[in-house]
Amino acid sequence: MADEKKEVLVSVRGLEQYFNLGKKDEVRAIQDINFDIYRGETLGLVGESGSGKTTTGRAIIRLYKPTAGEINFEGKDIAKLKNGSKEMQEFRREVQMIFQDPYASLNPRMKIKDIIAEGIDINHLAKDDADRDAQVANLLQLVGLNPDHASRYPHEFSGGQRQRIGIARALAVQPQFIIADEPISALDVSIQAQVVNLLKEIQEKRDLTYLFIAHDLSMVKYISDRIAVMHYGRLVELSTSDEVYNHPLHPYTKSLLSAIPVPDPETERLRKPVPYDASIEEDGQDRSMVEITPGHFVYAAKGEIEGYKAAAAAYNK
Amino acid sequence: MTKILEVNNLQVDFHTYAGTVHAIRNVSFDLAKGETLAIVGESGSGKSVTLRTIMGLLAKNGKVTNGEILFNGKDILKKSERELNAMRGNDISMIFQDPMTSLDPTMPIGKQVAEVLRIHGDVSKKAAMDEAARVLELVGINGAKERLKDYPHQFSGGQRQRIVIAIAIINNPQILIADEPTTALDVTIQAQILELLKELQTKIDTSIIFITHDLGVVAGIADRVAVMYAGKIIEYGTVDEIFYNAQHPYTWGLLESMPTLETNSARLHAIPGTPPSLLNPPKGDAFAARNAYALQIDTEQQPPFFKVSDTHYAATWLLHPDAPKVELPPEIARRRKIWQKMNPTTSKEAE
Numbered sequence A: 001m002a003d004e005k006k007e008v009l010v011s012v013r014g015l016e017q018y019f020n021l022g023k024k025d026e027v028r029a030i031q032d033i034n035f036d037i038y039r040g041e042t043l044g045l046v047g048e049s050g051s052g053k054t055t056t057g058r059a060i061i062r063l064y065k066p067t068a069g070e071i072n073f074e075g076k077d078i079a080k081l082k083n084g085s086k087e088m089q090e091f092r093r094e095v096q097m098i099f100q101d102p103y104a105s106l107n108p109r110m111k112i113k114d115i116i117a118e119g120i121d122i123n124h125l126a127k128d129d130a131d132r133d134a135q136v137a138n139l140l141q142l143v144g145l146n147p148d149h150a151s152r153y154p155h156e157f158s159g160g161q162r163q164r165i166g167i168a169r170a171l172a173v174q175p176q177f178i179i180a181d182e183p184i185s186a187l188d189v190s191i192q193a194q195v196v197n198l199l200k201e202i203q204e205k206r207d208l209t210y211l212f213i214a215h216d217l218s219m220v221k222y223i224s225d226r227i228a229v230m231h232y233g234r235l236v237e238l239s240t241s242d243e244v245y246n247h248p249l250h251p252y253t254k255s256l257l258s259a260i261p262v263p264d265p266e267t268e269r270l271r272k273p274v275p276y277d278a279s280i281e282e283d284g285q286d287r288s289m290v291e292i293t294p295g296h297f298v299y300a301a302k303g304e305i306e307g308y309k310a311a312a313a314a315y316n317k
Numbered sequence B: 001m002t003k004i005l006e007v008n009n010l011q012v013d014f015h016t017y018a019g020t021v022h023a024i025r026n027v028s029f030d031l032a033k034g035e036t037l038a039i040v041g042e043s044g045s046g047k048s049v050t051l052r053t054i055m056g057l058l059a060k061n062g063k064v065t066n067g068e069i070l071f072n073g074k075d076i077l078k079k080s081e082r083e084l085n086a087m088r089g090n091d092i093s094m095i096f097q098d099p100m101t102s103l104d105p106t107m108p109i110g111k112q113v114a115e116v117l118r119i120h121g122d123v124s125k126k127a128a129m130d131e132a133a134r135v136l137e138l139v140g141i142n143g144a145k146e147r148l149k150d151y152p153h154q155f156s157g158g159q160r161q162r163i164v165i166a167i168a169i170i171n172n173p174q175i176l177i178a179d180e181p182t183t184a185l186d187v188t189i190q191a192q193i194l195e196l197l198k199e200l201q202t203k204i205d206t207s208i209i210f211i212t213h214d215l216g217v218v219a220g221i222a223d224r225v226a227v228m229y230a231g232k233i234i235e236y237g238t239v240d241e242i243f244y245n246a247q248h249p250y251t252w253g254l255l256e257s258m259p260t261l262e263t264n265s266a267r268l269h270a271i272p273g274t275p276p277s278l279l280n281p282p283k284g285d286a287f288a289a290r291n292a293y294a295l296q297i298d299t300e301q302q303p304p305f306f307k308v309s310d311t312h313y314a315a316t317w318l319l320h321p322d323a324p325k326v327e328l329p330p331e332i333a334r335r336r337k338i339w340q341k342m343n344p345t346t347s348k349e350a351e
Helices: A054-062 A088-094 A111-124 A129-142 A148-149 A158-171 A189-206 A218-223 A241-246 A251-258 A266-271 A278-282 A302-315 B046-057 B081-087 B109-120 B125-138 B157-169 B187-204 B215-223 B239-244 B249-257 B331-340 B344-350
Strands: A008-018 A027-038 A040-048 A067-071 A095-098 A178-183 A209-214 A228-233 A234-240 A287-293 A294-302 B004-016 B019-031 B036-040 B060-072 B094-095 B175-180 B209-213 B224-229 B234-236
Touching: A008 A054, A027 A054, A027 A234, A027 A251, A027 A287, A027 A294, A027 B060, A040 A054, A040 A218, A040 B094, A054 A209, A054 A251, A088 A095, A095 A158, A095 B234, A111 A129, A111 A148, A111 A158, A129 A148, A158 A189, A189 A218, A209 A218, A209 B175, A228 A251, A234 A241, A234 A251, A251 B187, A266 B215, A266 B239, A278 B081, A287 A302, A294 A302, B004 B046, B019 B046, B019 B060, B019 B209, B019 B234, B036 B046, B036 B215, B036 B239, B046 B060, B046 B094, B046 B175, B046 B209, B094 B157, B109 B125, B109 B157, B157 B187, B175 B187, B187 B215, B209 B215, B209 B249, B215 B239, B224 B249, B234 B239, B234 B249, B239 B331, B331 B344
Parallel strands: A040 A209, A040 A228, A095 A178, A178 A209, B036 B209, B036 B224, B094 B175, B175 B209
Antiparallel strands: A008 A027, A008 A067, A228 A234, A234 A294, A287 A294, B004 B019, B004 B060, B224 B234
16 A cells, blocks of 8 residues: 555544444444555454444444434545445445455355446446446456356355455445445355455455455464454454554553464463453443554543553554 | 374264265374374364264264274273263263354253263262362352352353363363364453363363364464365474474465464465365365376375474375475465474475
8 A cells, every 4th residue: 555645445433333322232332443554455344243244344334324423425424325325335335344254145046247347337337248247257257257157156166256246246336435244254165265365366456455354363464564453342442453563552452463373383382361341331431533653543631642652652663 | 112002094974865974084193191282174174073973973864884992902982882971071072163052051050060970970969069169169159169060051162161161171081182272252251161171181181182273272282183074184294393284285275364463464365265075075186176286196106104303293195205396385485484493403404
């Protein structure tokens, strides 16, 4: 990601998503989410299950109606767009999603060419049937599948191949921005690497921007330019992936990093997990994202800023 | 060390509409008392089928066509269903991958844990419940006594996996089989569960067979590792031998495709292609088609096990004395250096 032209593609401000609003079982899934995604970069979003990372992704693509906050895409606030409106349809073409489970996310009764071309049909992007077939063939080739297999059904493909079909479907409407929600966690290790390489390759070819949601931190580190860490529905830390991994500041990030298993017996023998006491988040103090060092944000209360700054300075010694 | 389990020349076929699938093709390994053996491999490599065969839990269309499984010297394959029932959950027990589906949602957890005791021994209800509370406390369910009447949905995923573990260990099994027990969990919870398993192993003195595809987890928990591919074990050795002195190109591929936290190269190393169909396994080495180091002989003849050390064997023709010397992939060369540092004398001999 080149530093010289940092154009903001997506900017999220004060995003909140509550479920069952006003009822007894109200769930505050995400609160006070602020971040930018630059054009051409990959932002990794990590956190444990229930931390709100998937909700954040789904709110940005407007699968939900956000409770509060702004989602600016190319400068336009899409948080308040109505379903079915013309602007919404345009937005939906610019932003696509790749899902976690390659078995559940493809309709088993549709041929893969129809799965891939569904977006093309809805948005009238093909001149005629021949053009539609040609576009599908192109997409299949792009994701490394045999174009002759366009008339097959999903069950004839392996997990990795299905995930490639899901990627082809997302690319069919020529989006600028792709939200990938745990796209590799259902795949075998040797296949994970293939799919991650494919995502990187396509990003370069098509100048795509990714929001990459995952809990596999080593893969996230590898694919992301910057990483955002979520906990209890809030963003707790955001910086470049090297910063987050090498100079973590928030105690939750430290604990998360200490738990990653490393394929190295020597390191594993020495590993000391760092426990995390979540009660520090619930002491009632007002917190917001504070820039501790340039580009490195931590969710901190006023009284904590100095401590984080000192910790950051200690790293650089 | 005493061998508690010995699997010899095991072969398992499945009869399907498409034909006969040769899921396990001549697998042999053993397990010593108190050790942890990790079996790694991708889906379809036969790791789960191997364990299901040991537990006598093969699907109806599965058939053992050859081999023996000796548990304390007696062949499990010759046991009657009644004998198997006495063994399962008592001498050998199993932890499954998904804690959401391996508990009964309509039964309080205390009853589910105590049930195992009641089935395998003459224990009063009260004593079984007391023991259940003790074991639940042991696996880290705080205030277990008050929670015996709670249902599975009242617990988090990590706690549910602890309950599953409590069920598995309550009879002090001699072998604990864990089939991807942490795959469905978050990393922080995973670390806790792995720590718990290690702790319990010393407390109840059990042997563990651990199935996973996560090499990071293997590095942390295993004493020995067996790598499976296309229904065969292709390399086995101590955890250090597999991670620092791997010999089989498939093991290399697995180690390379994991991004270490230092990885910054433009592309991850990916093993090209997909595993072969086991309906008609290839004549030669099953990995040959995906193997950049394949030799002519790999397509014609299956490699036998070559001895690397007393504990380390690998089935690759590259170890044959007549095989050409190959240049190691950078990641494997890096690991080899660590190996040489750890074993200055033996590795010199090998040179």
